[in-house]
Amino acid sequence: MFAAQIRTFEKYLRIERNASDCTCRSYLRDLADFCDFLRVTRIGSFEHITDIDGLAVRAYLADCARRNRKSTQARKLSCLKTFFSFLVREGLAAANPAETLKAPKRDSTLPRHLTVDEMFALLDSVPADTLLQARDRAVLELLYSTGIRLSELVGLNRCDIDQRSGTVLIRGKGRKERVVPMGRKAAAVVADYCARSQDLAGRHQPVNRAPVFLNNRGGRLSGRSVARLLDGWIERCGITHKISPHAIRHSFATHLLNAGADMRGIQELLGHASLATTQKYTHLHVDALMQVYDRAHPRSKIVPEGL
Template sequence: MIGTAFQEGLEGFILYLEGEKQASPCTITAYRADIEQFATFVYERQGPGAGPADVDTWLVRRFLGWLNQLGREKSSMNRKLAALRSFYRFLLREGKVESSPAALLAGPRREKRLPRFLSYAEVEKLLAIPPTTPLGLRDRSMLETLYASGIRVSELVGLELENLDLEAGYARVLGKGRRERVVPLGSQAVEALRDYLARGRPELAARRNPPEAKALYLNHLGGRLTVRGVRERLNHYVEKAALSSGISPHTLRHCFATHMLERGADLRVVQELLGHVNLSTTQIYTHLSQARLREVYQQAHPRARRSEG
């Protein structure tokens, strides 16, 4: 339960995210849940009359401490703090508060964990599994496209037929912040897409009346495929390939970046292809590549290890 002042502020904030910021549905859902959780925390400790203007920095600190006691991940806590900062910036602009209690707070420092990725042999094994049924043709082109372009799964399911230029081998995607970029697909992804468009999508589209006219990827009922649907199909193929668990569509994005850098691609080119605003976000893949090179060196060089005895 949240107070009236918080409810009014939140609804205005959501309209702001949808309209001016044009935030993604995932971001809006996450921010709404984060603000509602904080508002409930305030309601239970300050009473129903407490609104955003009654919150001070100490109360936000208590909220973060409470999340820590619940065992929440540091990444989750940082996201909630980011949501509060954005919420209070909006309220400041609207004149609803005089200051932001979250502006100067630093979130918990996250441990730097290298992203998971597959070897090229494992990727090849995964891509070879989908059958030649309509759904299998869809799934193969989907996995090939994720690996060939490094796009996010949300960008994949947002692709429309008009976004493809298979003759040139490119796709136009709409990324975070509604930033548009063009990504190359590669010959094998183009071939898989041609097969899907010729022998898979028409049959899936016929299962819906009227048929879906714009979306590239369709589900088994002929509607637009969802992020959850992609994850479920990938989990199916990961299990059939006998690969270790914990592989997600984002893992293929990591594979794309890591394999590109391992084969000599320029970091700024990879940054552009991934749609990263800051180069520092892309630089984690250089650490990943160096770790992999070190591992190969230790295994392959005859004098890399200490002799036993």
């Protein structure tokens, strides 16, 4: 359904908007979901893209509300708005049926994060006796020391690691580049793993262009594999709640903020385009401070009279 228009839209994303593979896959997945909904529900005869109206989009969003979180609903609506806006611009549609629709207000909750003690317990629980253990240790150290996104981590090549300066070149969302420090411990652990895996890395390509993190066959480690290895080490070190790789990124930001780091600096390290995205951590920080105050301050529980 509408395959030609979707292919044209994909070219626009890749060429004009310079969107990453991950972003393109997300758009195409959401458009496929929308087309599947139209096909299965048969709420109208949509032989042409111009047949889709606001009622069809509203029906789809109502269906999304029953099965998706608010953040996912907002993303799917944003996808449709971008898609139809592109079609209007190209003269392939007369109007954007999603233009006036508003996304649901997103929940302001943050994913669970680890305390400093829990984070140190996790990192210290990983030995480096085998090559795989050395890899896992380097993965976890780099996740926490840089706050890198999972997609950025698995996309790293060996030429992106500067052992001399102790920094890593990260290609983030929108293919924007940033250079962040690794910290001495992470730099040493990553250097150890890279040295030990050099033969495996050079099996299919020049070592300098090889991925930093490798699977058993010498190929690039996948994001799913990183999530699995994290699950394994979380369980081994006795942490009872489930933690995702992205939660380590939240731990990185939260620990920096609690230690007094500047908000703008945290924004640069995380690669956030907007300071507003970074400022969500201030709410968590204030909540933590209020809990400490309520627990410890001698006058926090005194109820004022006559007020």
